[in-house]
Amino acid sequence: MSIRVRLVLSYLAMLIVPIVLSLIAVAIIAVAFLGDVKSLYQLSDTHSNPIKDVMEQEAAIFADITLLSAQQPESLMQRSKAEELDARLHKINMSLIVRKNSDLVYISPNLKKLRHLDLPSYDGVQKRQTEFHGDLLITRQKDFLLPDQSKASVFVVTDSNMLQKYIGQYAKWLFFSLFLILILTNGVLTYFVSRSIIRPLRALKRAAEEIKEGNLDFEVKPYSKDEIGELSVAFEEMRRKLKHSIELQLQYDENRKELISNISHDLKTPVTAIKGYVEGIMDGVADSPDKLERYVKTIYTKTGDMDRLIDELFLFSKLDLGKVPFHFEQVEIGQYLQDCTQELYFDMEKKGIRLEQAEVSSGTLYVTADREKLKRVLLNIIGNAVKYRDKADSFIRIKLQKIDGKAVISIEDNGQGISAEALPHVFDRFFRADPSRNTATGGSGLGLAIAKQIVEEHGGMIWASSVAGVGTTIYITLPLVGKLPGTDTPGTAGHPATESFGEGVEE
CATH class of the missing domain: 1.10.287.130 (Signal transduction histidine kinase, dimerisation/phosphotransfer (DHp) domain)
Known part of the structure; x- marks a missing residue:
């Protein structure tokens, strides 16, 4: 998961998770609040809405008050009737106040401790209201006239202090819960997201410090696929x-x-x-x-x-630095090898070496080559074969084959051969099988190294196989190309060499 996707998901989680947890917290606090409301208003243990129950009971009591005010208004001025109604209201944590003109005929004992009573004036109508008057929360007001035309009012009230206490307490819990949810959610998500980023960064920092100290013998393992x-x-x-x-x-x-x-x-x-x-x-x-x-x-x-x-x-x-210019052209490699072999034939005969003509087993083969540089390769290889001959009946055999879309040249001799220990190093510069580096039995040690450089510049490969005391075969591969129209195919015609094969072969 990429860092971008991870950050987007974390931002969404920071929005969604707090909302979900907040809803759960609100639900839990609401259940607790309603439980306290039931206790406050002395409701039975019911699964219904306690506020609705309180309102229904209050409405029933007030309906009785309204009926009495219409049929028996004087009864509401009686203390016994007022106490009866007040007792019913007390069960739902409400109280009763009866006023005649400006005098309080009855006030609930629960309200006597209040220092300030600020009751609304007579209005002559029935009111369903929720108004704060001092410390009172008036929910109902019934104004009516007595037979003597006195103005009477009945108030259904509750002490707002207790309700405000509960509301304030649960508001604090709600605020604290929301704050805690926000802090924990953001903290946990930030920790895990930052941990997935900081840990690999610290690993990279340690790796950089190791490299700074020069230690490269360790491994940097990726922690994630981001x-x-x-x-x-x-x-x-x-x-x-x-x-x-x-x-x-x-x-x-x-x-x-x-x-x-x-x-x-x-x-x-x-x-x-x-x-x-x-x-x-x-x-x-x-x-x-x-x-x-x-x-x-x-x-x-x-x-x-x-x-x-x-x-x-x-x-x-110069070859090692890539500063030797190559003049590549299309060459028919079979004819080129035959011309080179014929040029070298008499020199080999003088030295008592039988040079076998190049064999072309796959018809006409074309390669892109620098004639002079390729001649230098053949010269160095044949020169080594002459130098390390150790038999009276010595021979050098040159073959050409087409294998896997490549021209393969093999130069075989029956000389001293090369030991298995020395064979992997024959193309190294200054390498000689003779550890004494005697110039009487060896050259500069650069011949085959130069040959390897030239062959690789041609896009080919060179390697050797040998058996000590039997002989050595050097193999050269060159990429084949198609014949271009008007190409001059003879191997050496029109391209005089700067040095002949005979001049480069040492005794």
């Missing part, structure tokens, strides 16, 4: 990504340290060798032309190794 719950989910996603980013940064720092160490080692080795040979020349160790020539050739070879290492490092860094 806006704050969505915020908690987003916060948890941010925490995970932040943790991953920090772990990645730490890994990058570790890789950077390893990279600096590897570069230092790979540069220091040839520099140390060059320095040794130069010192030998300076000290006269190369005391013959043949020896001097051998020293100079060694120095030249070492400087060439350093130059290639720096070039590959520079290329890898």
Whole structure:
């Protein structure tokens, strides 16, 4: 439930619940009030309306008074008759006052304690009224003439003090009940609504404080499926990504340290060798032309190794930063591989390696590729195969297949192979299976890392399978595309390479 819906429902509850509870409270107080009214007016325990009962009894008594005033007016001046009527009125907590001219002939004993009696004047008519006169509440007034033409009045009254006392008491209870209901209802609803909002906010605050302290090893769990719950989910996603980013940064720092160490080692080795040979020349160790020539050739070879290492490092860094421009075009990959294989064939033959022609098992296949960058990938893979051959009958076999809408190139050799422990790391930069990093048996360690970067820029994948002592197969997948009209399909025609395959393959 969203916070908006929850707030709307809480506002409705704050209106409806107090009204319902107030009606219940009014009903309870009304029942209690009517019970006291029954007691006040000495009514029997009945389920009827006590006020109606009082009015009916009062009307009956007043009807008798009216009848007497018409038939026997003198009887109302008699004390015994007045006391009889007053006794009947007393049962409903009312009293009788009889006045002749300006003199009070009879006044109920219940009213004698009142200090002030302010009775209305003679009007000559019968009145049904509810008027306060001093402390009296006059409900009936009957004016009539006696046989001697004296003006007489009979009043049915009640003491308003007692009634006002009950009304005031129950009004206080009603006000207190309504106030208490309003406070409790709003308080309870506000507590539960605010609790459902404040608890997750406090959890987010604690999570933010944990992140501020550098602790990311915790989990932010959403308390509900509302806006704050969505915020908690987003916060948890941010925490995970932040943790991953920090772990990645730490890994990058570790890789950077390893990279600096590897570069230092790979540069220091040839520099140390060059320095040794130069010192030998300076000290006269190369005391013959043949020896001097051998020293100079060694120095030249070492400087060439350093130059290639720096070039590959520079290329890898540009690929890593995405600053190497790619010139993509549509290439018929089968023909391209055949042309490349033919170009490399004689170089491989000189080294005693049997290079098998590319096999195209699925007809004409088109990919979008940068010819020169793709050539660099093949060059690095074949160069590794040449470098790690260990058999007299060495071969390199290149195949092309169409699998699941992709062109799959496999380059297989029967060289030394790669151990299971080293296989997952062959595409890492500066990785060499030889922990001694001997340049006599290994290159810079960047060849396959560069190949991976280039293949991924083509939208493809590269991986290896190998068995130590048997051989290695490198697989490359490239997305297939449809042939565009007027496309030049030959593999290398019209696109001279900056370096040939033969130049890139080392002894």
